[in-house]
Amino acid sequence: MTILFDLIRQFGLAFVFVNVLVEQFGLPVPAYPTLIVAGAALAITPGSTASVLAVGVMAALVADTFWYLTGRRYGMRVLRTLCRVSLSPDSCVTQTEAIFARFGPASMIFAKFIPGFASVATAMAGAVRLRYWKFIAFDAIGALLWVGLALVLGRIFRDAIVDVLETLTSLGKYGLALVLLALVAYVASKWWRRRQFIRQLRMDRVTVDELKQMIDEERVGTILDVRSALTQTASGRIPGAHRVDMKKIEDGIVGVARDGEVIVYCACPNEASAVKVAQKLRQLGFKRVRPLHGGIDAWIEAGLDVEH
Numbered sequence: 087m088t089i090l091f092d093l094i095r096q097f098g099l100a101f102v103f104v105n106v107l108v109e110q111f112g113l114p115v116p117a118y119p120t121l122i123v124a125g126a127a128l129a130i131t132p133g134s135t136a137s138v139l140a141v142g143v144m145a146a147l148v149a150d151t152f153w154y155l156t157g158r159r160y161g162m163r164v165l166r167t168l169c170r171v172s173l174s175p176d177s178c179v180t181q182t183e184a185i186f187a188r189f190g191p192a193s194m195i196f197a198k199f200i201p202g203f204a205s206v207a208t209a210m211a212g213a214v215r216l217r218y219w220k221f222i223a224f225d226a227i228g229a230l231l232w233v234g235l236a237l238v239l240g241r242i243f244r245d246a247i248v249d250v251l252e253t254l255t256s257l258g259k260y261g262l263a264l265v266l267l268a269l270v271a272y273v274a275s276k277w278w279r280r281r282q283f284i285r286q287l288r289m290d291r292v293t294v295d296e297l298k299q300m301i302d303e304e305r306v307g308t309i310l311d312v313r314s315a316l317t318q319t320a321s322g323r324i325p326g327a328h329r330v331d332m333k334k335i336e337d338g339i340v341g342v343a344r345d346g347e348v349i350v351y352c353a354c355p356n357e358a359s360a361v362k363v364a365q366k367l368r369q370l371g372f373k374r375v376r377p378l379h380g381g382i383d384a385w386i387e388a389g390l391d392v393e394h
Contacts, residue, residue, distance in 0.1 A: 102120060102138055102141050102142055103141045103142075107145040111149045111153075122236050122243075123240060124236075124237065124240060126240040126243070135237055138233075139234060143226065146198070146233070147229060149205070150229075153208040153209040153212070154209065154221055156212065157210060157211065158212035158215065164209045164213065165213070186210050186211075191211070191220050192224060194207065194227070195224055198229065208225065213321075290376050292378055294380060298388075298390060300349075307347045307348055308347075309324055309327040309349045310328055310329075310338070310348065310349070310350045310363065311323045311324065311328065312330050312352045313353055313359075313382070321353075321386070322393055323392055324382070324385055324390075326393075327351075335363060335366050335370075336370070345373050345374075347374050349377075350377050352381050352382070353382050
């Protein structure tokens with residue numbers, strides 16, 4: 087925090103702008119500590135809260151507009167790319183689809199308060215062709231709340247922040263080492279949980295070419311799409327596929343033969359959602375269930391038809 091305080095005093099609004107911009111672009115460089123310390127600094131030294139608020143919001147809107155236009159240009163494919171750089175990508179797409187499908191454009195208001203959701207949600211807004219004026223209106227409200235809350239927290243807890251800064255300063259290099267150790271421990275714990283989850287996902291998968299051949303030869307019993315209705319509308323689905331709500335799997339498989347071939351697909355890194363549904367179906371007595379390797383993205387990239 088002492089470093090943040092020094093950087094804010096030395097570079098002022100430029101540092102706040104760059105930090106917020108970089109974080110909203112998706113890089114793991116948290117901006118909230120900077121904004122909170124900036125709020126505390128404004129309470130200690132002369133400064134303009136309105137200026138910091140405006141700069142923070144502007145930086146967020148620049149980055150969000152970039153992801154909106156990227157989503158509009160490349161569609162749902164950009165979601166997969168974004169989620170791959172997340173520390174917890176396996177629920178990234180599914181979480182984003184569920185929240186956006188439930189709240190629509192209003193999800194932009196609280197998107198920045200949900201880790202890993204902001205840039206993915208803005209890209210999804212572009213992918214589903216949400217009008218830009220509506221997107222930017224809700225996004226601006228969300229950015230104001232996000233930046234404003236950090237500045238308010240900085241002012242409220244300025245005395246505690248000053249105490250922490252003085253403590254870290256007195257510790258010297260040990261204080262910096264303590265902060266770095268906490269950051270490393272956080273990243274390591276997230277990485278370990280992700281590694282353990284991926285190990286659980288290892289199971290027999292079907293490739294796009296295999297599935298296409300099975301469809302042509304009428305050897306596939308049922309194809310299940312576990313994405314949200316919103317995503318299916320935007321990118322289409324494999325011909326003949328049936329949508330299944332992950333929260334109501336049993337309702338979506340009524341009439342499906344348990345001894346037939348069932349293929350499940352999604353749009354998640356590592357086919358995480360598809361694998362979870364496949365595991366559940368096996369528990370329900372289905373004999374042959376396989377996730378589609380690469381999901382809907384691999385199907386589209388292979389140049390195969392989709393239906394809307």
